[in-house]
Amino acid sequence: MQEIGTVISTLEGPSTSEFSFVIAETKEIPIRKGQYVQLNTEDGLLIARVAEIIKTNRYFMQAEAVSEYGREGKAMDEFFPVDRWEYLVANATPLGIWDNGIQRRASFPPSPGTKVYRADEKILFDFLGLDAERGLAIGSVEFHELEARLNLTKLFQKHCSVLAQTGFGKSYLVAVLIEEILKRSDELGKPALIVVDPHGEYLGFTQDRTFSTKTKIFRIGDLEISANNLSSYQIAEFQPHITYVGKRELAKVISQLKNEKRAYGMDELIQAVEASDITPKTKGPLLAWISELARSLLFGKIDRPSVQELAKPGQLSILDLSDFIHLRDRQILLTHLARKLFNSRRANEIPPFILFVEESHQFCPEQVERSQAISKGIIETIAREGRKFNACLVLISQRPIQLSTTALSQCDSHIIMHVSNPYDLDHIAKSCEGITKDVLKSIPGLKVGEAIITGEVVNYPLLVKVRERESKISEKGARLEDAILNFNKEFGKKIEDLDAFR
Numbered sequence: 001m002q003e004i005g006t007v008i009s010t011l012e013g014p015s016t017s018e019f020s021f022v023i024a025e026t027k028e029i030p031i032r033k034g035q036y037v038q039l040n041t042e043d044g045l046l047i048a049r050v051a052e053i054i055k056t057n058r059y060f061m062q063a064e065a066v067s068e069y070g071r072e073g074k075a076m077d078e079f080f081p082v083d084r085w086e087y088l089v090a091n092a093t094p095l096g097i098w099d100n101g102i103q104r105r106a107s108f109p110p111s112p113g114t115k116v117y118r119a120d121e122k123i124l125f126d127f128l129g130l131d132a133e134r135g136l137a138i139g140s141v142e143f144h145e146l147e148a149r150l151n152l153t154k155l156f157q158k159h160c161s162v163l164a165q166t167g168f169g170k171s172y173l174v175a176v177l178i179e180e181i182l183k184r185s186d187e188l189g190k191p192a193l194i195v196v197d198p199h200g201e202y203l204g205f206t207q208d209r210t211f212s213t214k215t216k217i218f219r220i221g222d223l224e225i226s227a228n229n230l231s232s233y234q235i236a237e238f239q240p241h242i243t244y245v246g247k248r249e250l251a252k253v254i255s256q257l258k259n260e261k262r263a264y265g266m267d268e269l270i271q272a273v274e275a276s277d278i279t280p281k282t283k284g285p286l287l288a289w290i291s292e293l294a295r296s297l298l299f300g301k302i303d304r305p306s307v308q309e310l311a312k313p314g315q316l317s318i319l320d321l322s323d324f325i326h327l328r329d330r331q332i333l334l335t336h337l338a339r340k341l342f343n344s345r346r347a348n349e350i351p352p353f354i355l356f357v358e359e360s361h362q363f364c365p366e367q368v369e370r371s372q373a374i375s376k377g378i379i380e381t382i383a384r385e386g387r388k389f390n391a392c393l394v395l396i397s398q399r400p401i402q403l404s405t406t407a408l409s410q411c412d413s414h415i416i417m418h419v420s421n422p423y424d425l426d427h428i429a430k431s432c433e434g435i436t437k438d439v440l441k442s443i444p445g446l447k448v449g450e451a452i453i454t455g456e457v458v459n460y461p462l463l464v465k466v467r468e469r470e471s472k473i474s475e476k477g478a479r480l481e482d483a484i485l486n487f488n489k490e491f492g493k494k495i496e497d498l499d500a501f502r
């Protein structure tokens with residue numbers, strides 16, 4: 001085992017919450033910030049994480065001495081062996097005691113003089129709470145030869161958030177998670193996967209040989225809500241301006257219509273309201289709100305797709321919303337489908353599912369009028385109650401501050417990538433339980449493709465380098481330079497075709 005240093009005595013420690021060790025002199029730097037180490041203590045084998053590395057040199061500790069030599073135009077190293085007195089000191093945070101497979105809190109400090117070693121990878125795997133056999137391999141634990149294999153249940157059952165500033169790899173990472181689930185063997189079982197994709201970022205899955213057979217896309221022509229199945233409660237959910245009295249009267253009209261007809265559309269519902277004996281004071285606004293709703297492209301005669309089509313074990317269903325221009329239409333659609341999914345799951349009519357919501361701050365916003373946050377209710381309901389029924393949510397967002405605190409705080413696992421906006425960081429700290437100051441401080445320093453995983457899924461916050469994607473990246477997520485080249489190529493072809501035509 002590689003020895004990397006010796007515990008030293010400082011003003012603050014060693015204590016049960018921190019200790020320092022001087023790093024052994026080797027050709028290569030044996031340790032980096034964030035790496036895990038182990039050492040024997042009276043309490044048992046202590047596992048710790050390097051929180052900071054500091055360089056010290058006693059020759060440069062006295063400001064007046066350094067200044068004095070500088071003034072003479074001379075360097076310190078002309079007089080003293082300063083190189084030999086440069087030390088690397090690491091500050092480490094004890095995480096816990098590993099006692100043959102059992103973890104305990106560290107309750108006794110290590111002794112000064114104790115040798116510190118690189119953490120053994122096998123011990124670390126269990127200590128961190130990774131799942132060697134069935135885990136989703138999303139990348140590697142930074143600085144260790146260790147695959148970050150996350151346990152499916154611990155990651156999703158109590159919901160998960162994926163938060164990062166735009167362009168730092170959220171969709172990329174979610175695609176990696178989806179690949180891992182789709183690749184699971186049938187014996188292990190696969191949940192149904194549904195992705196709400198406002199920008200068509202996941203369409204690459206349909207162009208990929210390995211995954212296309214497992215992927216189904218639902219887009220503008222495939223998505224339709226039939227008025228026939230809507231209760232007055234649901235209509236009022238889509239159109240929150242409808243008053244309580246309006247809702248009550250609408251319920252009567254709907255029940256009468258149901259007695260008379262087997263199937264009806266929005267137009268017939270409007271006619272029935274017009275013909276009803278509701279008082280003009282209620283009828284006028286009610287008609288106006290329903291008519292306004294009916295103008296949306298979403299309403300038709302059939303309810304499509306069915307929940308059974310949408311939620312199949314091992315199938316990735318992509319709801320491509322990129323052709324719905326209005327956010328309200330997208331919200332109505334998600335409200336309708338998510339409610340159907342949740343109710344069907346409660347009745348055990350569909351398999352356990354994971355619903356990935358991209359741009360979740362648009363669908364479940366904080367502090368926005370009810371009429372602009374139509375889908376917020378159902379998302380918060382799934383966030384609160386979904387775990388009992390294995391209806392799992394993954395909230396993906398680049399603006400955590402605009403995302404409902406209620407929904408976010410129900411997520412027990414978090415995957416956080418680069419965020420530098422202080423307001424977003426503050427919101428993350430408040431809404432995500434288990435995020436320590438230490439973790440929070442490291443978030444702005446993360447590079448593209450690096451993620452901190454924290455919460456239920458791991459025993460301790462984990463820095464992961466996300467692996468490369470296997471599936472194709474959709475054209476819509478392509479790099480600017482590639483998109484320009486593609487456009488030029490296609491545009492050139494069009495001109496050639498036109499020339500040939502002439």
Ligand SMILES: Nc1ncnc2c1ncn2[C@@H]1O[C@H](COP(=O)(O)OP(=O)(O)OP(=O)(O)O)[C@@H](O)[C@H]1O
Pocket residue numbers: 164165166167168169170171172173398448449450465466467468469473477478479
């Ligand atoms: N793990 C990774 N390895 C290699 N490249 C990556 C990785 N993660 C992200 N990238 C690169 O960064 C780009 C942006 O990533 P991605 O589209 O996932 O960002 P995003 O956080 O979803 O952004 P937005 O908020 O705009 O949707 C990708 O197209 C890819 O080129």
Ligand SMILES: [Mg+2]
Pocket residue numbers: 170171172201
């Ligand atoms: Mg994205």
